[in-house]
Amino acid sequence: MTVHRCGSVAIVGRPNVGKSSLLNALVGAQLSITSRKAQTTRHRILGVRTTPTDQILFVDTPGIQHSHQAALNRQLNRAALSTLEEVDAILWVIEAFRLLPEDEAVLARLPAEVPVVLALNKVDLFKDEADKAQSFELARQLSARRNFAAVVPVSVKKSFQVNVLASELAACLPEGPAAYEEDMLTDRSVKFMASEIIREKLFRLLGDELPYEATVVIDRFIEHEGQKPHTEIDATIVVARASQKPMVIGEGGERIKRIGSEARQDIMRLLEQPVRLTLWVKVKDNWADDEAAVRSFGYE
Numbered sequence: 001m002t003v004h005r006c007g008s009v010a011i012v013g014r015p016n017v018g019k020s021s022l023l024n025a026l027v028g029a030q031l032s033i034t035s036r037k038a039q040t041t042r043h044r045i046l047g048v049r050t051t052p053t054d055q056i057l058f059v060d061t062p063g064i065q066h067s068h069q070a071a072l073n074r075q076l077n078r079a080a081l082s083t084l085e086e087v088d089a090i091l092w093v094i095e096a097f098r099l100l101p102e103d104e105a106v107l108a109r110l111p112a113e114v115p116v117v118l119a120l121n122k123v124d125l126f127k128d129e130a131d132k133a134q135s136f137e138l139a140r141q142l143s144a145r146r147n148f149a150a151v152v153p154v155s156v157k158k159s160f161q162v163n164v165l166a167s168e169l170a171a172c173l174p175e176g177p178a179a180y181e182e183d184m185l186t187d188r189s190v191k192f193m194a195s196e197i198i199r200e201k202l203f204r205l206l207g208d209e210l211p212y213e214a215t216v217v218i219d220r221f222i223e224h225e226g227q228k229p230h231t232e233i234d235a236t237i238v239v240a241r242a243s244q245k246p247m248v249i250g251e252g253g254e255r256i257k258r259i260g261s262e263a264r265q266d267i268m269r270l271l272e273q274p275v276r277l278t279l280w281v282k283v284k285d286n287w288a289d290d291e292a293a294v295r296s297f298g299y300e
């Protein structure tokens, strides 16, 4: 008889290595937003993967980083690091082709007593055999420094070895029954998911122009039932400085319109009903530096 396993896995790594992309691939749903910008993830996101033999409770975390010392950053690091002590296993993600000082800092913080699976992500970016050999050498050197439960090269982009990674992680978990219903994917509310989708569009459409402190607050979220069910959402994009407001709005309001229409499409898909979305832009001076403001936006 095969055993059933269930437990939690924290996904950690420096910013931008593909942690949230990997979570979405492992769970098979867009639960955690992703973008080219570092520090896209700001909250712990739970994603549940259920198979007949196991259930893995993945916790996506903000990228651990040390270059900025603003209050927002301290909160993000705290969120990521405190998760490490509470889980049954850790998935440490790096880019397959390089190890930066920030990766080293993460390695140094992995608790000794928790099993760690190392994922070498983005192997689709290898240009030739030499790149591959270099990555193999990197994996060998890291394995000499820490006894990993497994080392798995993966590519989220090419869907390469994502299932192999899941099996390796499941093998690290304790025996036990499933903690959640089979169809449960996350513990986050639809309201939270809606605000995250808007933030993703903001990050993706403004790219490097927008400082990373921008955030989204849902002011109103009303689910109308009856003959024509639909959801009405008012949301405010909060930027740190007055000069950032025109960037978000764009010429003739073209930017904010695009953010709104792309976000609305995704939220409609999530809620499976029509959505009316109204966006506002507000300036809040230096909120990323202010502990009280960071807390009031829900980053704890």
Ligand SMILES: Nc1nc2c(ncn2[C@@H]2O[C@H](COP(=O)(O)OP(=O)(O)OP(=O)(O)O)[C@@H](O)[C@H]2O)c(=O)[nH]1
Pocket (backbone or CB within 6 Å): 013, 014, 015, 016, 017, 018, 019, 020, 021, 022, 033, 034, 035, 036, 037, 038, 039, 040, 041, 042, 061, 062, 063, 064, 121, 122, 123, 124, 125, 154, 155, 156, 157, 158
């Ligand atoms: N080429 C390639 N790009 C990838 C792969 N996985 C993720 N990416 C890209 O890497 C970027 C960062 O991905 P995220 O999933 O947001 O990274 P993250 O580690 O969650 O980043 P933070 O939340 O900022 O810490 C995005 O542009 C992804 O599309 C992959 O397998 N191959």
Ligand SMILES: [Mg+2]
Pocket (backbone or CB within 6 Å): 019, 020, 021, 032, 033, 034, 040, 041, 061, 062, 063
């Ligand atoms: Mg992320």
